[in-house]
Amino acid sequence: MSLSTSPAVEPDSPARGARTSGVQSVARAARLLSAVVDSPSGATLTELSKTTGLNVSTVHRLLATLTAEGLLCRSRESERFLPGPVLLRLGRRSLSSSGLPDVTAVLKELADLTGETASVGVCRGDTVLTLMSVQSEQPLRYLGEPGRSVPLTGSAMGLAIAAFDPDRDRAPVPGAAPVGGPYSDDDRDRERWSLDVELLATRFRGYAVLDDLGGSGLRGIAAPVHSGSAYIRLAVDIQGPASRMADDHLGRLGSAVVAAAENLRGLPVALALGQL
Numbered sequence: 001m002s003l004s005t006s007p008a009v010e011p012d013s014p015a016r017g018a019r020t021s022g023v024q025s026v027a028r029a030a031r032l033l034s035a036v037v038d039s040p041s042g043a044t045l046t047e048l049s050k051t052t053g054l055n056v057s058t059v060h061r062l063l064a065t066l067t068a069e070g071l072l073c074r075s076r077e078s079e080r081f082l083p084g085p086v087l088l089r090l091g092r093r094s095l096s097s098s099g100l101p102d103v104t105a106v107l108k109e110l111a112d113l114t115g116e117t118a119s120v121g122v123c124r125g126d127t128v129l130t131l132m133s134v135q136s137e138q139p140l141r142y143l144g145e146p147g148r149s150v151p152l153t154g155s156a157m158g159l160a161i162a163a164f165d166p167d168r169d170r171a172p173v174p175g176a177a178p179v180g181g182p183y184s185d186d187d188r189d190r191e192r193w194s195l196d197v198e199l200l201a202t203r204f205r206g207y208a209v210l211d212d213l214g215g216s217g218l219r220g221i222a223a224p225v226h227s228g229s230a231y232i233r234l235a236v237d238i239q240g241p242a243s244r245m246a247d248d249h250l251g252r253l254g255s256a257v258v259a260a261a262e263n264l265r266g267l268p269v270a271l272a273l274g275q276l
Helices: 014-037 045-052 056-068 085-098 100-114 156-164 185-205 247-265 268-273
Strands: 072-074 081-083 117-124 127-134 149-151 208-211 218-225 234-241
Touching: 014 045, 014 056, 014 072, 014 081, 045 056, 056 072, 100 117, 100 127, 100 234, 100 247, 117 156, 127 156, 156 185, 156 208, 156 218, 156 234, 185 208, 218 247, 234 247
Parallel strands: none
Antiparallel strands: 072 081, 117 127, 117 234, 127 149, 208 218, 218 234
């Protein structure tokens, strides 16, 4: 007869159930995080349920917790879940030993040279996600919003990526209806033509210029970060008051942004950021 000094725990006892449930919740949360990270433009609750094999109620509960803790965030424009600020911060920390400080140094040099906030972002489907920013030291400045996702054609970085990516289909036209009436086919055609002209101008200049149509008075200048593959995912930009980034300064500012993008191209960590 063998003896054991360990306390007896029945298979269905509360102690065993709590421990198993806790481990299971962590494993399920990890599956959800992986599924979101692997989705270029984020994923909806239904899509995540299908991808992970978890039922909708379980996914809903876990997503609520992950969002509350900042590991995920919900797109303002859709019901899709994207990596949140905490998850992005963890990703940046994990890359810190692989050269991420070098990326920060490139952005800091760009911000000092231009006097404007410098950022790097990654393309995720039809959106651009800001990964990190170095703020301008000017009293009036753009603060930068790491973790924020905007439509591809709603940012200078998105235009730069769309203009220089030979494998990307024509950039999507935003579907926002103009003030005072419905969004007609003529409106879409005019916006399509305007976008095509802007993409052509971006290729000619080597960088994109975009004024914020929301009335903030901001202007962005961005250039793509070319990699070994044809598919461009990364871009770098500066943003600040349009009054400080007037047309007669575009040549100087644009050249600085293009140079920063070229510097990022030479960093191995830029390839890793492009996979986020």
